[in-house]
Amino acid sequence: MTHTSGTRRARTDRLVSWAGALAFAGLLAPVLGLVLWSLLEALALGGFELRLFAALVGSLELCALALLFGLPTGLLAGLHVAELAGPRVARAVRMIADVLAGAPPLLFGVLVHSTVASFTGASSLLPSALALGLFIAPAMARATEELLSLVPEGLREAALGLGLAPWRVVLFVCLPSVRSSLGGVALALGARALGEAAPLLFTAGAVRGLGAAVFGDSPSLALGLYASMSSADPAEQGKAWAAAFVLLVTVVAASALGRSVGERRA
Amino acid sequence: MPLLHTDSLYENELSRLRESVLLMGAKAEELVSRAMRAFSEHDAGAAKRLVALDEAIDALEVAIDDLALLVLARRQPVASDLRFIAAVLKMVTDLERVGDLGVNICERVAELGASPSFPDTHAELEQMGRDSVAMLHDALDAFVRGDEALAREVLVRDARIDEQYARIFQSLVARMTESAGTVDRATRLQSLARYLERIADHATNIAEMVVFMVKGKDVRHSQRGTRGG
Amino acid sequence: MSASARAKVVVEDLRAWFAAPGRPASEATSALSGVSMRFAENEVTALIGPSGSGKSTLLRCINRMHEVTRGAGVGGSVRLDGVDVYGAKVDPVEVRRRIGLVFQRPNPLPMLSVRENVLAGFRLAGEPVPQAEELVESMLRRVALWDEVKDRLDRPGTSLSGGQQQRLCIARCLALRPEVMLMDEPCSALDPVATARIEELLNELRSKITIVVVTHNLQQAARVADSTAFLHQGELIEHEPTSVVFTNPRDPRTENYITGRFGRTTGS
Numbered sequence: 001m002t003h004t005s006g007t008r009r010a011r012t013d014r015l016v017s018w019a020g021a022l023a024f025a026g027l028l029a030p031v032l033g034l035v036l037w038s039l040l041e042a043l044a045l046g047g048f049e050l051r052l053f054a055a056l057v058g059s060l061e062l063c064a065l066a067l068l069f070g071l072p073t074g075l076l077a078g079l080h081v082a083e084l085a086g087p088r089v090a091r092a093v094r095m096i097a098d099v100l101a102g103a104p105p106l107l108f109g110v111l112v113h114s115t116v117a118s119f120t121g122a123s124s125l126l127p128s129a130l131a132l133g134l135f136i137a138p139a140m141a142r143a144t145e146e147l148l149s150l151v152p153e154g155l156r157e158a159a160l161g162l163g164l165a166p167w168r169v170v171l172f173v174c175l176p177s178v179r180s181s182l183g184g185v186a187l188a189l190g191a192r193a194l195g196e197a198a199p200l201l202f203t204a205g206a207v208r209g210l211g212a213a214v215f216g217d218s219p220s221l222a223l224g225l226y227a228s229m230s231s232a233d234p235a236e237q238g239k240a241w242a243a244a245f246v247l248l249v250t251v252v253a254a255s256a257l258g259r260s261v262g263e264r265r266a
Numbered sequence: 267m268p269l270l271h272t273d274s275l276y277e278n279e280l281s282r283l284r285e286s287v288l289l290m291g292a293k294a295e296e297l298v299s300r301a302m303r304a305f306s307e308h309d310a311g312a313a314k315r316l317v318a319l320d321e322a323i324d325a326l327e328v329a330i331d332d333l334a335l336l337v338l339a340r341r342q343p344v345a346s347d348l349r350f351i352a353a354v355l356k357m358v359t360d361l362e363r364v365g366d367l368g369v370n371i372c373e374r375v376a377e378l379g380a381s382p383s384f385p386d387t388h389a390e391l392e393q394m395g396r397d398s399v400a401m402l403h404d405a406l407d408a409f410v411r412g413d414e415a416l417a418r419e420v421l422v423r424d425a426r427i428d429e430q431y432a433r434i435f436q437s438l439v440a441r442m443t444e445s446a447g448t449v450d451r452a453t454r455l456q457s458l459a460r461y462l463e464r465i466a467d468h469a470t471n472i473a474e475m476v477v478f479m480v481k482g483k484d485v486r487h488s489q490r491g492t493r494g495g
Numbered sequence: 496m497s498a499s500a501r502a503k504v505v506v507e508d509l510r511a512w513f514a515a516p517g518r519p520a521s522e523a524t525s526a527l528s529g530v531s532m533r534f535a536e537n538e539v540t541a542l543i544g545p546s547g548s549g550k551s552t553l554l555r556c557i558n559r560m561h562e563v564t565r566g567a568g569v570g571g572s573v574r575l576d577g578v579d580v581y582g583a584k585v586d587p588v589e590v591r592r593r594i595g596l597v598f599q600r601p602n603p604l605p606m607l608s609v610r611e612n613v614l615a616g617f618r619l620a621g622e623p624v625p626q627a628e629e630l631v632e633s634m635l636r637r638v639a640l641w642d643e644v645k646d647r648l649d650r651p652g653t654s655l656s657g658g659q660q661q662r663l664c665i666a667r668c669l670a671l672r673p674e675v676m677l678m679d680e681p682c683s684a685l686d687p688v689a690t691a692r693i694e695e696l697l698n699e700l701r702s703k704i705t706i707v708v709v710t711h712n713l714q715q716a717a718r719v720a721d722s723t724a725f726l727h728q729g730e731l732i733e734h735e736p737t738s739v740v741f742t743n744p745r746d747p748r749t750e751n752y753i754t755g756r757f758g759r760t761t762g763s
Contacts, residue, residue, distance in 0.1 A: 087516055154598065154600060154602045155602065155605070156563075157560065157563065157598065157602075158598065158602040158603075158604065158664075159604070159615075159619065160560065160563055160591065161558070161560060161595070161596035161598070161668075162591070162615060162616040162620075162667065162668075162671065163588055163589070163591040163592030163593075163595075163616060163620070164588070164616070164619050165620070168619060168621070172619045173619065176606050177606055
């Protein structure tokens with residue numbers, strides 16, 4: 001009896017693990033395929049050229065600036081909700097953050113375009129970064145709050161019991177205990193910002209391809225990709241494919257880095 | 267105690283202890299009663315027949331000690347349970363001594379044989395024997411029922427036994443001074459009286475332990491002054 | 496409690512409750528209903544009682560840790576050297592500094608080394624610690640941990656064994672030189688050897704610092720405490736010298752609890 005049920009269990013085990021592997025492969029294939037495809041297309045159409053590097057740097061600059069805007073704002077909002085706000089305020093802020101995190105990224109571009117950009121001039125780095133920052137902040141706020149709520153009550157009480165002021169407990173005990181997870185979240189959000197083109201459609205000025213004139217006011221790989229891909233010129237398309245390849249690799253690398261930072265010591 | 271221990275095994279151990287002490291007390295009481303009957307009936311062979319009873323008492327003492335130590339080690343009793351165990355450990359020593367004294371009485375009875383006696387002293391000794399056994403009986407009764415009032419009453423009765431002892435002792439001394447031929451017999455009767463007085467003392471000790479067990483109050487030595495011996 | 500001992504902490508008509516978030520206090524669950532008692536200076540007081548009797552709550556009210564829990568409230572007074580710690584001008588942070596708390600589960604701060612854990616009370620408060628090395632050594636010696644960890648001072652505090660962690664937490668508490676040390680079942684997560692070490696430590700600290708220890712281990716209370724208080728359903732039933740409580744308690748509820756008769760009480 002134990003023998004037969006044992007083999008059946010083993011068979012089921014095998015079946016489930018194969019199904020899992022298959023599903024994983026199904027998810028992985030498009031990503032790998034896309035990377036490979038873009039590389040081949042770019043090579044075929046002669047997309048790689050020196051200026052692509054400038055676009056990458058521009059993207060990274062934009063991303064860094066966006067993180068600078070988005071992370072502290074999100075962090076502080078999350079801290080406030082988790083540690084200081086009353087239950088009613090916390091619920092309200094949480095709901096707003098959820099709505100913002102779920103909103104189409106295009107909206108942030110529209111928002112910044114119709115407010116800030118009218119002062120700074122339409123096409124510049126600053127409003128673009130602001131739009132991306134707005135896109136990052138709600139997710140960061142929710143992540144911060146979730147992570148802080150995972151801090152064991154015992155740790156908080158240990159620190160309070162030592163006669164530490166509550167704000168010191170949050171800043172020097174609770175936050176450090178989740179700092180690696182927070183770092184991971186920040187990098188993952190940076191990777192998402194890197195690949196996001198929609199918020200930039202309005203703020204990055206006139207949308208042009210990755211061609212010679214483009215880099216001056218549209219220093220984003222993602223946005224350039226969108227524009228160049230829409231072009232009928234095969235050379236532009238080749239650049240778009242090259243941009244796609246670089247973008248994908250960068251995003252995957254950033255995500256992997258974020259994951260490894262988050263997992264270390266966690 | 268209206269409530270039983272939640273741990274029924276523990277409850278069981280305590281009631282086994284209580285029953286063993288009671289059994290031991292009953293045997294000690296029986297031994298002394300039968301020794302005194304042998305005295306009344308000049309029964310020289312009683313000592314031999316009562317040896318088995320004394321051995322049973324000794325065996326019970328060992329068994330109770332073992333069980334009490336086991337409970338101490340295993341349960342770490344506190345409060346009323348602790349006082350109960352402490353009382354039991356002391357009481358078994360007293361009861362064992364009572365058994366020995368009963369055997370001693372039989373030995374003196376055998377030595378006395380059927381030789382001529384002093385009728386009034388005999389009557390007084392028989393009365394003293396009845397009183398001592400009654401004290402022992404009541405002390406054990408107080409133990410079983412946790413009856414502090416009865417235990418205190420037993421304590422008071424010890425003074426009367428001491429008086430009886432003093433009176434018997436004096437009258438026997440008087441006889442010995444009258445005639446040297448009575449010394450042999452009179453000293454044996456004196457020993458017998460002393461045994462009974464001791465038995466009453468042990469009953470008193472038990473009654474004191476009962477008061478301690480019930481009330482947590484130590485009444486030992488508080489009336490030493492009135493006690494003879 | 497010897498009659499001559501000065502009272503370090505006096506609790507009067509202390510009430511404590513827990514309210515569900517967003518519900519009024521009138522619907523709260525009561526944890527303590529009017530407890531009054533004195534804690535003698537430089538003695539060990541044990542709080543015993545069944546789960547839910549309010550002994551941990553009483554402990555946490557003394558250094559204002561009770562109110563940290565959401566929905567928790569306090570009424571009545573707790574006086575430390577005659578000053579109400581719930582007074583309007585009193586900073587709870589200051590109270591917790593003077594009245595240390597050791598928890599049931601050892602809780603060294605996970606991101607700090609053994610050394611930094613001892614100094615945590617100062618460092619995390621942003622205070623300089625003159626002669627930090629000496630303080631670390633003397634505190635670790637005091638809890639008999641120095642010889643075991645002197646080569647591992649830079650390892651994480653959480654790398655120690657459970658018993659060592661608890662002694663580290665006591666060292667961390669003592670480093671702040673508290674006047675009162677509260678201990679909430681400090682040995683319940685420890686093995687008998689580690690427990691014996693902590694009890695030995697309590698014995699050494701006695702007469703230097705006022706200690707209140709909550710314990711489910713009656714034998715532990717009997718071993719370490721000068722006086723023992725029995726709490727039941729949020730009320731103080733009796734508080735007597737330990738020798739009295741464990742040989743001849745006054746109240747039948749105490750008697751029933753410590754002798755292991757947990758059935759219904761007879762309404763006395």
